[in-house]
Amino acid sequence: MSASQAVFAGWMEIPNSAVxxxxxxxxxxxxxxxxxxxxxxxxxxxxxxxLRNPADAxxxxxxxxxxxxxxxxxxxxxxxxxxxxxxxxxxIVLDRKRRAKTRPETDDVAELARVLxxxxxxxxxxxxxxxxxxxxxxxxxxxxxxxxxVLMLSAFEELSSVEIASxxxxxxxxxxxxxxxxxxxxxxxxxxSRSTHPRSxx
Amino acid sequence: xxxxxxxxIAHGAAEETLRLIARLSAPQxxxxxxxxxxxxxxxxxxxxxxxxxxxxxxxxMRSAAAAAIVFVxxxxxxxxxxxxxxxxxxxIALPTHVAAPGGFSSAGAMRTPNTLNGPVLAHTVTAQxxxxxxxxxxxxxxxxxxxxxxxxxxxxxxxxxxxxxxTAPAAK
Numbered sequence: 001m002s003a004s005q006a007v008f009a010g011w012m013e014i015p016n017s018a019v020x021x022x023x024x025x026x027x028x029x030x031x032x033x034x035x036x037x038x039x040x041x042x043x044x045x046x047x048x049x050x051l052r053n054p055a056d057a058x059x060x061x062x063x064x065x066x067x068x069x070x071x072x073x074x075x076x077x078x079x080x081x082x083x084x085x086x087x088x089x090x091x092i093v094l095d096r097k098r099r100a101k102t103r104p105e106t107d108d109v110a111e112l113a114r115v116l117x118x119x120x121x122x123x124x125x126x127x128x129x130x131x132x133x134x135x136x137x138x139x140x141x142x143x144x145x146x147x148x149x150v151l152m153l154s155a156f157e158e159l160s161s162v163e164i165a166s167x168x169x170x171x172x173x174x175x176x177x178x179x180x181x182x183x184x185x186x187x188x189x190x191x192x193s194r195s196t197h198p199r200s201x202x
Numbered sequence: 203x204x205x206x207x208x209x210x211i212a213h214g215a216a217e218e219t220l221r222l223i224a225r226l227s228a229p230q231x232x233x234x235x236x237x238x239x240x241x242x243x244x245x246x247x248x249x250x251x252x253x254x255x256x257x258x259x260x261x262x263m264r265s266a267a268a269a270a271i272v273f274v275x276x277x278x279x280x281x282x283x284x285x286x287x288x289x290x291x292x293x294i295a296l297p298t299h300v301a302a303p304g305g306f307s308s309a310g311a312m313r314t315p316n317t318l319n320g321p322v323l324a325h326t327v328t329a330q331x332x333x334x335x336x337x338x339x340x341x342x343x344x345x346x347x348x349x350x351x352x353x354x355x356x357x358x359x360x361x362x363x364x365x366x367x368x369t370a371p372a373a374k
Contacts, residue, residue: 036237041228049223058232062239069240115226136219155220186216 028072036065039082042158043089049152050093051100052111052137060096064089080166086159087167094149112137139189147182154179 040061047057067088068075078084112130121129140148153164154175161179165172 032240033237036240037233040233040236044228044232045224045226048226049220052223054229058229058235061232062236065236065240116222132215133219133222136215140216140220151216152220155217155224157221157224183216190215 031075032065032069032072035068035081035085039085042082043085046086046089046156047093049155050097054115056096060089060092063092083163083166090167135193136190139186139193142189143182143185147178147185150175150178151182151186
């Protein structure tokens with residue numbers, strides 16, 4: 001085959017048959033369904049930890065899977081899909097949080113009282129616990145962004161420091177140092193609020 | 203700086219709250235809703251396949267097809283280019299308004315020449331009528347005039363002839 005024939009053969013190549021397309025589409029659908037069933041809960045919790053609103057968190061999960069759908073052709077090249085998905089949803093929620101106004105602490109109290117487990121607790125205890133957690137979250141919100149992000153991701157038991165580093169795009173040693181700084185800062189903030197508002201951290 | 207190990211209550215409170223949120227269970231039916239949302243997305247376009255695909259087995263047919271594609275693309279491009287070029291040539295360049303040197307500016311006012319008054323038809327028609335009427339109605343006096351004028355001129359001519367005849371021999 002001459003050079004021109006080879007070029008034209010490449011140009012005029014007839015695409016794959018409809019049968020192959022259907023099989024590939026079906027395989028992609030199955031992969032996507034498996035990802036949704038396996039990781040939607042984890043992604044929801046990551047999203048909720050930042051947005052603190054169930055509807056917003058669900059929207060973020062939806063958007064994350066839509067982005068996965070856009071890049072489904074390169075899905076085979078992803079090494080750790082769980083970390084990859086968490087990274088996608090993390091970027092989405094950070095972007096949404098940046099655009100949204102700062103939530104007042106009263107909103108967090110109401111939302112946490114509704115969401116947090118309340119087995120064997122009275123209504124007063126639930127309200128008190130919600131108020132306490134909302135105050136802690138308000139202190140965490142005062143941390144610098146880098147430290148806050150590491151602290152929030154470290155709360156997820158399924159994420160190791162290596163995986164947190166992969167999600168944030170930093171080194172593992174940076175994760176450790178930022179986590180140490182974050183813990184120091186949040187402890188200082190909570191101690192300060194305890195001394196000024198003794199009832200808030202009871 | 204405070205050491206978190208020295209503030210176990212405060213440190214524990216932050217970790218406890220974050221872990222509590224991190225352990226929250228996802229709402230029921232989340233997977234179904236997400237999956238349904240993915241299926242309701244706008245579908246991307248599909249490539250239509252010809253019912254009877256042309257069999258380009260021989261190399262010359264492929265070459266001809268490629269040449270035809272190149273010809274169509276080049277011809278279309280040339281057609282668009284030539285159509286776009288035409289209006290540019292028809293653009294009329296207006297002369298720029300030059301201000302009078304040293305004088306006052308015209309403040310953008312354009313000079314318009316005074317147009318001549320055209321002929322007024324009603325006036326000319328009546329004038330012609332006035333000129334024509336007396337000529338038609340008084341032919342007799344006009345005819346008599348030459349008679350009056352002829353007589354003195356003939357007498358004058360005779361007098362001059364007589365004078366020239368009288369002076370001619372004297373000169374000789």
